Amino acid sequence: MPRPSVRTIASLVGVSAATVSRVLNDRPGVSEELRAKVLEGMREHALVAPAPVTEPFVGIIVPELDNPIFPVLAGAIEAKLGGHGVTALIGSSTAKGPTELDYISTLVRRGIQGLVLISGRHANPAADHGFYWQLYQRRIPMVLVGGHVPDLPVSTVTTDEAAGAAMAVAHLRELGHVRIGLAGGQGYLRPSQNRLMGYRREMRRSFGSVVDALHVESDYSLTGGHAAARRLLAAGATAVIAGSDLMALGAVAGVREAGLRVPDDVSVVGYDDSYLAAHGDPPLTTVQQPIEQMASAVATAMWQRLQGYHAPHVDHVFTPRLVVRASTARPPARGAAHETAAHETAAHETGGVGHGGAGA
Secondary structure, three states, X not given: OOOOOHHHHHHHHOOOHHHHHHHHOOOOOOOHHHHHHXXXXXXXXXXXXXXXXXXXXXXXXXXXXXXXXXXXXXXXXXXXXXXXXXXXXXXXXXXXXXXXXXHHHHHHHOOOOEEEEEOXXXXXXXXXXXXXXXXXXXXXXXXXXXXXXXXXXXXXXXXXXXXHHHHHHXXXXXXXXXXXXXXXXXXXXXXXXXXXXXXXXHHHHHXXXXXXXHEEEOOOOHHHHHHHHHHHHHOOOOEEEEOOHHHHHHHHHHHHHOOOOOOOOOEEEEEEXXXXXXXXXXXXXXXXXXXXXXXXXHHHHHHHHHOOOOXXXXXXXXXXXXXXXXXXXXXXXXXXXXXXXXXXXXXXXXXXXXXXXXXX
16 A cells, blocks of 8 residues: 555644654654554554655754854754754854855755745845745745845744834833933844834834934944943933843943943843843843744744645744843933033043043
8 A cells, every 4th residue: 555644644643743753763752652642543544654754954044153142043943843853953154254145055055955044134125135036946945034035935033123122112211211222233134124113113102203313323242232332322311222132231331331330320221132131230121032932933834844835924023022120220310420421421432531430
């Protein structure tokens, strides 16, 4: 008799195709009770097991490993894919190392069966997206995280970046802040654009207008956050919303360098809720990305494509949440200490006389 497919066995036995695949290939991750159920069900239906197949192999490419949100997200996706019986390889494309395209070319030559691309060129609307279309035409399953390619029919996973920035503004407004600054990432990146949109929308809703000087573009790094905070302090900000937890830690350093305290004089909000946030000094209030939910969505979308399901592609947009910790508080009365620090920050930025490092 013809050998049934894994999906046929799964349907008859009443379990998932991933479970059947792990049982037939003697893979871990299945309880003895469930393994026995699959084998007994096959015997009851007189099913002949299909020949073992090679375990699916998927590449996960992140833009860097310095920002902890990327390895955390990639690791969560790898674990979720493992639950489907899929092996994943994680690679990081950096400015000084292999690029995203280098990794993709190598993996395709080695017979990769799927690609999860996190904050790659698809996060830059102005970038060349031609090779994504080439991958699609070659029928290589893809899931894009943190951006999309217009009209490309593949599943995407992201958080509502605009909503996250608006949550941060609303929290600071409720504390009494008015001069709320945004230390955004590079302006050409889609997440930066979305967060700026949410920030501006909530500032207009709350205060009727937006002060351009209270938005600074920088890069998603410690030094980027430090530099942005110095400029925002010079513009009179009493609170800083950073584009990442890494930037937020840099902003805290910039505030302290200006002779001010967090949160007594200046409040700081991060973004991501990476493992750095809870262990900051002080622990960071931050916008949390739902990593486990995002990873599950990525793994499910990839598994469906690898199994040949013809489900329509889905744009998953998850809602972040604000995690309040010790880096935010009510603004201080506008006193001499803050005015002096802002003046000295401005002098430092314009090449004038620097400030002392004493605490306020």
